[in-house]
Amino acid sequence: xxxxxxxxxxxxxxxxxxxxxxxxxxxxxxxxxxxxxxxxxxxxxxxxxxxxxxxxxxxxxxxxxxxxxxxxxxxxxxxxxxxxxxxxxxxxxxxxxxxxxxxxxxxxxxxxxxxxxxxxxxxxxxxxxxxxxxxxxxxxxxxxxxxxxxxxxxxxxxxxxxxxxxxxxxxxxxxxxxxxxxxxxxxxxxxxxxxxxxxxxxxxxxxxxxx
Amino acid sequence: xxxxxxxxxxxxxxxxxxxxxxxxxxxxxxxxxxxxxxxxxxxxxxxxxxxxxxxxxxxxxxxxxxxxxxxxxxxxxxxxxxxxxxxxxxxxxxxxxxxxxxxxxxxxxxxxxxxxxxxxxxxxxxxxxxxxxxxxxxxxxxxxxxxxxxxxxxxxxxxxxxxxxxxxxxxxxxxxxxxxxxxxxxxxxxxxxxxxxxxxxxxxxxxxxxx
DNA sequence: GAAAAACCTTGCACTTAATGCAATATTGCA
DNA sequence: TGCAATATTGCATTAAGTGCAAGGTTTTTC
Numbered sequence: 001x002x003x004x005x006x007x008x009x010x011x012x013x014x015x016x017x018x019x020x021x022x023x024x025x026x027x028x029x030x031x032x033x034x035x036x037x038x039x040x041x042x043x044x045x046x047x048x049x050x051x052x053x054x055x056x057x058x059x060x061x062x063x064x065x066x067x068x069x070x071x072x073x074x075x076x077x078x079x080x081x082x083x084x085x086x087x088x089x090x091x092x093x094x095x096x097x098x099x100x101x102x103x104x105x106x107x108x109x110x111x112x113x114x115x116x117x118x119x120x121x122x123x124x125x126x127x128x129x130x131x132x133x134x135x136x137x138x139x140x141x142x143x144x145x146x147x148x149x150x151x152x153x154x155x156x157x158x159x160x161x162x163x164x165x166x167x168x169x170x171x172x173x174x175x176x177x178x179x180x181x182x183x184x185x186x187x188x189x190x191x192x193x194x195x196x197x198x199x200x201x202x203x204x205x206x207x208x209x210x211x
Numbered sequence: 212x213x214x215x216x217x218x219x220x221x222x223x224x225x226x227x228x229x230x231x232x233x234x235x236x237x238x239x240x241x242x243x244x245x246x247x248x249x250x251x252x253x254x255x256x257x258x259x260x261x262x263x264x265x266x267x268x269x270x271x272x273x274x275x276x277x278x279x280x281x282x283x284x285x286x287x288x289x290x291x292x293x294x295x296x297x298x299x300x301x302x303x304x305x306x307x308x309x310x311x312x313x314x315x316x317x318x319x320x321x322x323x324x325x326x327x328x329x330x331x332x333x334x335x336x337x338x339x340x341x342x343x344x345x346x347x348x349x350x351x352x353x354x355x356x357x358x359x360x361x362x363x364x365x366x367x368x369x370x371x372x373x374x375x376x377x378x379x380x381x382x383x384x385x386x387x388x389x390x391x392x393x394x395x396x397x398x399x400x401x402x403x404x405x406x407x408x409x410x411x412x413x414x415x416x417x418x419x420x421x422x
Numbered sequence: 423g424a425a426a427a428a429c430c431t432t433g434c435a436c437t438t439a440a441t442g443c444a445a446t447a448t449t450g451c452a
Numbered sequence: 453t454g455c456a457a458t459a460t461t462g463c464a465t466t467a468a469g470t471g472c473a474a475g476g477t478t479t480t481t482c
Contacts, residue, residue: 014449056461166374170370264431
């Protein structure tokens with residue numbers, strides 16, 4: 001019945017096969033999506049290409065969309081790890097900066113960028129993509145809060161998360177206007193530099209506006 | 212065939228009737244959604260209640276979801292207006308603060324809050340809701356950029372927009388934890404106060420982190 | 423004011439995503 | 453081996469969404 005039953009599993013042939021099938025479906029789906037587009041690919045096409053029945057497809061993924069985003073879930077996991085392994089006495093702004101740059105550099109390969117493109121030109125996917133940012137923000141906030149000592153600091157971390165993820169979105173947009181061969185890491189670093197500068201200036205300005 | 216033909220229209224009986232029908236459909240749909248939920252309401256139910264054919268429903272709205280969000284589009288328009296009417300020599304942070312508080316206070320009536328709730332407990336809607344924030348951010352950035360003189364300042368406005376809209380999202384979450392009778396305006400003001408404070412502190416911290 | 427043009431509404435047929443169910447096959451284990 | 457658990461599939465069904473053509477209104481034109 002295809003539910004993930006946590007049954008003290010000792011990873012038998014069954015589990016392995018299941019993962020293989022899942023991978024095959026995902027592989028087939030992404031290839032087709034990138035070739036001819038998301039809307040233009042039917043679930044039946046995918047099932048065909050992965051050599052399973054249409055019904056089985058839905059046994060592995062709850063919806064067509066989920067295939068695309070299951071792929072991207074690793075990003076959040078990476079980021080959480082990166083944050084967790086920063087020294088615990090490091091300032092939050094510094095920790096998040098290092099962790100995010102590190103993660104982004106790992107995650108931004110050719111295929112990931114192509115998928116980003118696909119998402120961008122498919123309205124239905126675009127919406128869900130934004131949801132992903134929201135969840136990422138949530139997780140980032142939690143990871144940062146876990147590092148905080150005071151209640152005061154925890155509230156601030158929620159905001160920091162919002163600001164940083166906001167920057168990530170802006171960054172994704174700006175990247176498209178960057179020359180093709182540009183270095184991703186350099187780009188990420190300059191984004192953060194910009195962000196810190198602007199935060200300082202905005203803070204300054206805000207303090208000055210009295211009313 | 213039900214396309215919005217911009218034909219130098221002088222608002223005849225046709226246009227009027229069409230708008231009436233549209234309103235009727237929207238009214239019917241929102242009432243049903245709020246009564247029994249989004250997924251639990253079929254397009255046929257809506258068409259029935261609005262006394263049109265199912266086919267005609269799709270002549271007025273491209274999808275079921277669009278009924279919900281067509282409603283909310285007025286918010287962005289309001290905000291843009293509010294920004295545009297601020298004195299042009301006012302600091303950006305101050306302008307955006309006033310404009311947003313003003314808009315939020317107008318828009319946050321009983322029905323709007325109920326709809327927000329509906330959106331929140333319906334995954335498909337939640338995704339699109341996030342898209343709306345993204346668009347709002349885009350528009351806000353444009354409105355702010357229009358006020359800017361230097362290239363430098365324009366880049367900063369993109370970030371300010373991201374930060375402010377991020378706060379709006381955080382605010383929407385925090386509001387749910389607020390006591391029921393609380394004043395919306397007071398809440399909005401305290402959010403901004405928090406935001407400015409934190410921006411200053413974060414800016415400070417960022418400047419201190421040297422690497 | 424009637425014919426023509428433009429537009430609106432509807433019914434019908436069709437495609438596709440998604441779900442439930444029951445039959446069948448495969449695997450893990452005693 | 454044989455039994456229990458799980459995987460896979462086919463079939464039927466619901467609901468969203470689209471295309472098309474027939475028939476009804478409104479607006480325009482002469």
